[in-house]
Amino acid sequence: MFKQFATLLRGRAFEAATVVTDRHALPILRQQIRDCAHAVQMSRNAVAVTMAQNEQEKKQHDRLTLQIADLETRTLDALQKNREDLARDAAETIAHLEAERDVSTQAQARFDTEIARLRTVLREAETRLRQLQRGQRLAAATDKTQRLQQVAPDSGLSTLREAEETLQRLQKRQGEMDATARAMTELETTGSAENVQDRLAEAGCGQPLRSSTDDVLERLKKKAQKSGKSKSS
Template sequence: MFKQIVTLIRGRAHEAEEAFGDRHALPILAQQIRDAARGVESARRAVALAIAQNRLEKENAERLSARIDDLETRAIAALEKGREDLATEAAASIARLETELLNARQVQAEFTDGIDRLRQAVRQSETRLAALRRGERLAEARDRTRRLSRDVPGNDLATLSDAEATLARLETRQREAELTAEALVELEDRPDPTALAEKLAAAGCGRPLVTSAEDVLERLRAKANPTL
């Protein structure tokens, strides 16, 4: 029984740990990426330091080689002059310098191989870091979208639909008003047939539309003097 309780506690602790990690996944990821970025930067500095040390070893090897060449030339000159003692001393120095040169070249070769491996490792780390940063940005965008969908309740979504419908009706009414105003302008611009007929009649074109007083007087005269 006690073993089962311990197992249950461990299981609950594991679930709590996973739940905590899920809730804070983005901040944890961001910190991990920052840590990784510092690690990549440290590795880059280590490569730069190794390159600098390799160049120093190369310069040292070049100096040793130049000293050896100079001593050999001088030792040969000493032999030509019969100075075996000087030639022997020069030979001992040349042997010591050649040992140093051999060691310097071995160190330089090791540096060269190590630098190539470090450069490759840094390039791979930089590529992975860039992929992590792209993934982080994508995860942040997805999380914001998820939180937006979660935080907007169904009633609010319905309100959005209602607002869209209201806007559509308003736009329809506004368009109807615009078309009505345009039609009224067109009607006002058209000539009135009645007014046009009156205008033509007043100008003596066709039968008068309105009986004048003179016409009435002439008619009365005709009735008063039917014999005329």
Template sequence: MFNSILTLIRGRAYDAEQAFMDRHAVPLLAQQIRDAADAIQSARRAVAIAIAQNEQEKSRHAVIVGRIADLETRAVAALQKGSDELAREAAEVIAQLEAERDASEKAQAQFTRTIGKLKATVRASEARLQELQRGERLARATEQTQKLSEACDDNSGLATLDEAEETLARLRAYQDRCEITASAMKEMDAANRPGIVIEKLASAGFGAPLGPSADDVLARLRERMNSAA
């Protein structure tokens, strides 16, 4: 039973760890990429140092080869003049220089192999880093898109748009009803006013006119004119 509990605890701890990794995958990826970029930069520096050391070794090798050639020329001259002892001293130095020359050549060969491997590693690592950086940009864009999608799907946020549209529709319907009601009330008020009804009847020729007409005014002016004559 105790072992089962421990196993369950480890299982839940693993699930929690994986859930944590999933939630923070993007910033974790970004930090890992920065660490990888730093490591690649260190590898570049290592390549540069190896190249510089190899160039120094080449210069040293050239000096050694030059000294050997010079001593050989002088040793031959000593032998030609019978100075065997001096020639022997020169030969001993030449032997030492040749050992140093051989060691320098081995060092150069090792540097060349190491530099080649380091350059290949750096090139491959740079390609992988660029791919990771492109992947990180895509992951960030996807994360932002998902956040926007979640915001659009969140009823507590954008769902108020539906409510606002319904409110606007009710408001417009209410305003239309108010306008229709006001117009109908005006018509009913007009129909219920006696003066307005009498005016309509008089205008239609039913009953005495409510005021003088143009014909009445002309008739009155003619009558005044005839009386004056």
């Protein structure tokens, strides 16, 4: 039972860690890329240091070669002058210098091999780092897009659709109301007796229903003439 309980705790801890890791995946990825970039920079420094040491070793090798050549020339001169004691000392020194030169040659070979290896590792690391950086930018863009989708969820889009349908229904009802009002006006205009009389009178059928300006003026003239006749008699 205790073993199962411990297994359960480990399982819960693993799941909790997985949830936290997934939730903060982008910050974790950014920090990991920064760590990778630092490691790549350290690799560059290591290559540079190794190359500098190799250059120093080459200079040391050249210096030893020149010393050996100079001592050999002087030793030959000493032998020609029967100074074998000096020649022996010079020969012993040449032997030590040649040993150092051989070590320097071996060191240069190791440096060359190590520099080639470090450069290969560095190129591979730089390539992988660039791929990680491109992937991180893509992941960040995808995360922003997903956050925008969360800000405007499907429920909001469905609300937009519902609002559009409501507007269409309102416009349809308003159109129906306008058509009804026009029909009522037309019916009122064409259906009443008064309107029929007005239309007939305006067409000259029968007596006018309303006096025109000319009719009123003619009536007033006749009335004025009658009044004038009465005063003169």
